[in-house]
Amino acid sequence: xxxxxxxxxxxxxxxxxxxxxxxxxLDFQSQDQETIVRRITPLFERILLERxxxxxxxxxxxxxxxxxxxxxxxxxHNLPELSQALQSVIAPAISKEIAANQNVMVDALxxxxxxxxxxxVSTAIKEMIESINEKIEDGLSFEKFKRKIKxxxxxxxxxxxxxxxxxxxxxxxxxxxxxxxxxxxxEAQLEDKEISDPHMVASMASAIKDFINDWIQxxxxxxxxxxxxYGNATLYIESAGSVYLVAFLDAxxxxxxxxxxxxxxxxxxKKYASFFQRFNGDxxxxxxxxxxxxxxxxxxAQPNVGKGKKEKEGKxxxxxxxxxxxxxxxxxxxxxxxxxxxxxSLEKMVEAKTGQVVHVERGKEKLTVTGYADxxxxxxxxxxxxxxxxxxxxxxxxxxxxxxxxxxxxxxxAESKGPAEELEQKVRRVEKDLNASLMQLQTELASxxxxxxxxxxxxxxxxxxxxxELAQLKSEKKSIKRIIKIKREIASKLAQHLGDNPFYxxxxxxxxxxxxxxxxxxxxxxxxxxxxxxxRVFKIYLSVLSEYKEYIEEIVILGHSxxxxxxxxxxxxxxxxxxxxxxxxxxxAEIGHGQADLKMVSKxxxxxxxxxxxxxxxxxASRRIQIKFVFKENEIVKQxxxxxxx
Amino acid sequence: xxxxxxLLLGDFNVGKTSLIRRYIDNTFDxxxxxxxxxxxxxxxxxxxxLECELLIWDVEGATPRKSIASSYMKGASGAIFVCDVxxxxxxxxxxxxIKTFLALNPNAHYVIAYNKSDLLSVQQKExxxxxxxxxxxxxxNASNVEILFTTLAKEMLL
Numbered sequence: 001x002x003x004x005x006x007x008x009x010x011x012x013x014x015x016x017x018x019x020x021x022x023x024x025x026l027d028f029q030s031q032d033q034e035t036i037v038r039r040i041t042p043l044f045e046r047i048l049l050e051r052x053x054x055x056x057x058x059x060x061x062x063x064x065x066x067x068x069x070x071x072x073x074x075x076x077h078n079l080p081e082l083s084q085a086l087q088s089v090i091a092p093a094i095s096k097e098i099a100a101n102q103n104v105m106v107d108a109l110x111x112x113x114x115x116x117x118x119x120x121v122s123t124a125i126k127e128m129i130e131s132i133n134e135k136i137e138d139g140l141s142f143e144k145f146k147r148k149i150k151x152x153x154x155x156x157x158x159x160x161x162x163x164x165x166x167x168x169x170x171x172x173x174x175x176x177x178x179x180x181x182x183x184x185x186x187e188a189q190l191e192d193k194e195i196s197d198p199h200m201v202a203s204m205a206s207a208i209k210d211f212i213n214d215w216i217q218x219x220x221x222x223x224x225x226x227x228x229x230y231g232n233a234t235l236y237i238e239s240a241g242s243v244y245l246v247a248f249l250d251a252x253x254x255x256x257x258x259x260x261x262x263x264x265x266x267x268x269x270k271k272y273a274s275f276f277q278r279f280n281g282d283x284x285x286x287x288x289x290x291x292x293x294x295x296x297x298x299x300x301a302q303p304n305v306g307k308g309k310k311e312k313e314g315k316x317x318x319x320x321x322x323x324x325x326x327x328x329x330x331x332x333x334x335x336x337x338x339x340x341x342x343x344x345s346l347e348k349m350v351e352a353k354t355g356q357v358v359h360v361e362r363g364k365e366k367l368t369v370t371g372y373a374d375x376x377x378x379x380x381x382x383x384x385x386x387x388x389x390x391x392x393x394x395x396x397x398x399x400x401x402x403x404x405x406x407x408x409x410x411x412x413x414a415e416s417k418g419p420a421e422e423l424e425q426k427v428r429r430v431e432k433d434l435n436a437s438l439m440q441l442q443t444e445l446a447s448x449x450x451x452x453x454x455x456x457x458x459x460x461x462x463x464x465x466x467x468x469e470l471a472q473l474k475s476e477k478k479s480i481k482r483i484i485k486i487k488r489e490i491a492s493k494l495a496q497h498l499g500d501n502p503f504y505x506x507x508x509x510x511x512x513x514x515x516x517x518x519x520x521x522x523x524x525x526x527x528x529x530x531x532x533x534x535x536r537v538f539k540i541y542l543s544v545l546s547e548y549k550e551y552i553e554e555i556v557i558l559g560h561s562x563x564x565x566x567x568x569x570x571x572x573x574x575x576x577x578x579x580x581x582x583x584x585x586x587x588x589a590e591i592g593h594g595q596a597d598l599k600m601v602s603k604x605x606x607x608x609x610x611x612x613x614x615x616x617x618x619x620x621a622s623r624r625i626q627i628k629f630v631f632k633e634n635e636i637v638k639q640x641x642x643x644x645x646x
Numbered sequence: 647x648x649x650x651x652x653l654l655l656g657d658f659n660v661g662k663t664s665l666i667r668r669y670i671d672n673t674f675d676x677x678x679x680x681x682x683x684x685x686x687x688x689x690x691x692x693x694x695x696l697e698c699e700l701l702i703w704d705v706e707g708a709t710p711r712k713s714i715a716s717s718y719m720k721g722a723s724g725a726i727f728v729c730d731v732x733x734x735x736x737x738x739x740x741x742x743x744i745k746t747f748l749a750l751n752p753n754a755h756y757v758i759a760y761n762k763s764d765l766l767s768v769q770q771k772e773x774x775x776x777x778x779x780x781x782x783x784x785x786x787n788a789s790n791v792e793i794l795f796t797t798l799a800k801e802m803l804l
Binding site for chain 2: 178179180181182183184197199200203204207210211213214280281282283284
């Protein structure tokens with residue numbers, strides 16, 4: 001049986017064994033983690049990439065939770081590699097941001113970059129100074145020894161003394177200018193060196209700078225003009241973001257001076273960057289006054305400001321002072337001696353002539369007399385005597401005994417009682433009058449104020465009304481313009497289609513069917529041939545108007561009669577004629593269809609508008625039909641004309 | 647005071663410099679005027695109590711071989727585009743000038759001057775269709791010059 005089985009199913013059994021062995025192997029692999037990892041790893045990157053590309057929410061959520069941790073970990077353990085990895089992402093992003101918002105980025109970076117550059121330049125200068133020092137050590141001259149001694153005394157290095165001797169160029173003006181518009185934002189100038197029209201100069205400087213930059217700029221390197229020189233005048237230009245600084249100097253600035261200007265400029269940009277960004281040309285901003293003040297302070301702090309002037313003024317100052325002081329002292333002494341002698345001689349003379357002992361003192365402008373007089377009489381005598389000796393005013397401070405004063409008062413009161421009362425009454429009357437006038441004035445003032453308030457109110461109301469009317473007028477003006485334009489177009493088209501037609505009137509764009517013998521006298525029945533002709537012309541007229549139906553209020557058929565008969569009857573007859581023509585025209589299929597959106601009205605005019613030839617009525621021509629059209633906004637035109645005429 | 651930079655732009659020899667001279671000096675020089683590079687003038691005006699100074703950049707006219715320097719155009723608050731009514735090609739190139747200007751100054755305002763209108767007959771003037779910001783101007787007889795600048799100033803400031 002086994003042999004038979006082997007003979008019949010030998011190959012299949014062999015395959016079954018292999019299959020079983022393979023299954024066992026697979027089972028082992030699916031349980032072995034290492035094998036699983038080895039198998040899946042090549043596929044993992046693909047799976048992750050696919051999920052990220054599809055923005056799979058779960059994957060993004062998981063990654064974002066761990067991203068910060070990964071970066072923090074990498075920065076602690078493998079910073080160089082992390083930097084390299086991020087550099088490729090951040091560098092293009094920064095480049096893109098700078099390209100998009102160049103001025104904003106430069107404004108932000110300039111204060112930092114500017115001071116870095118300044119430091120670099122300062123270091124370079126320091127090195128240069130050291131090298132010069134070495135060379136100076138080798139030199140031999142009288143000036144060198146003089147400088148050497150000065151250096152030892154003051155503690156300032158010889159090179160600095162050398163640089164000081166050559167001194168900085170003088171900055172006479174400083175401008176801060178908006179880069180793109182060339183509009184001057186702030187300026188400061190030294191006295192006596194002002195530029196007459198700084199705003200024009202700023203614009204011109206900007207144009208020249210732009211011209212040179214455009215001219216020399218190439219695609220690879222972006223640089224800007226920094227120095228413009230003409231004769232002794234030099235413009236030093238430093239740019240930063242949205243603004244640039246122009247310094248006007250009397251010579252080209254050296255590195256140190258440029259560095260100083262740049263540092264000052266950097267401090268300005270740092271403080272006012274946001275103001276520069278929002279500057280709109282208005283010079284009343286507080287920041288501008290503050291900035292100008294800073295710039296003035298900077299200009300006036302220059303060591304060489306007013307140097308020439310000071311030197312000129314400083315020639316032999318001590319000598320001049322000494323002589324002036326000596327002369328002044330001598331003059332004063334002479335004045336004192338002269339005064340003393342004058343006072344003494346006056347006192348002696350008074351004593352000799354009046355017997356009164358007084359003291360006289362000469363002041364700058366007057367003589368003062370002090371002491372005692374026996375009586376008022378003596379007091380007046382002394383004063384008269386002194387006045388006769390000098391042109392100066394006299395201050396009489398002489399004292400008289402009390403007894404004498406009482407006597408004088410009694411005498412004066414007796415003499416002046418009557419007039420004093422009268423005077424008092426007068427004063428009271430005047431005071432009363434004044435008070436009354438004041439009250440009246442106040443009342444008038446109050447009424448003037450009220451009047452003024454009323455006037456202001458009515459002016460405000462008028463202004464309001466006027467502005468409303470003005471707005472209405474403006475809108476109506478627009479409508480008129482539109483009507484005129486449309487009217488022109490219609491006129492042009494009507495002229496094109498009916499220009500040669502004898503019934504078409506170019507002046508008012510109407511049809512006037514005179515001379516057609518449409519009606520016989522006293523009748524409203526029309527002539528068949530004539531009405532058909534009217535129908536043909538009207539069809540063309542209507543076809544043009546239909547194109548502008550949204551602008552047309554209505555088409556008016558006007559019936560006219562001749563002057564025969566009574567006015568009332570003529571009016572009725574003309575209305576019947578207009579109605580008849582309207583009915584006929586509406587009965588025409590093409591016309592009826594064409595005017596579907598256009599309102600057609602008939603109106604009898606009676607014998608108001610007769611046709612006259614050489615002053616005589618042509619009755620046949622008077623019996624006629626006119627066809628016109630009315631614009632939708634004709635009413636506005638009429639109103640405007642009325643306003644204009646008023 | 648508020649200061650604004652405005653430009654006069656247009657083809658070569660359309661009368662930009664003459665318009666400025668007429669507006670600022672109120673004089674007109676009949677000689678052929680050639681603008682080189684850029685010429686800057688200024689004019690102070692008052693609009694409803696607001697004092698304003700226009701810094702007017704008269705930029706060299708464009709020619710087929712040379713375009714206008716873009717750096718002159720930057721930072722302008724307004725522009726006057728000028729063409730010569732007698733030369734249709736100068737009118738046709740206005741759109742290109744306006745496009746270039748607005749690309750650099752998207753928020754700026756502008757007006758258009760159809761200049762040398764003194765050379766047109768009344769019928770020719772009537773036949774021209776002018777929009778709200780377009781003026782028929784003549785530096786020779788001062789027609790519409792003042793209103794041209796004032797309209798632009800109002801657009802920029804009010």
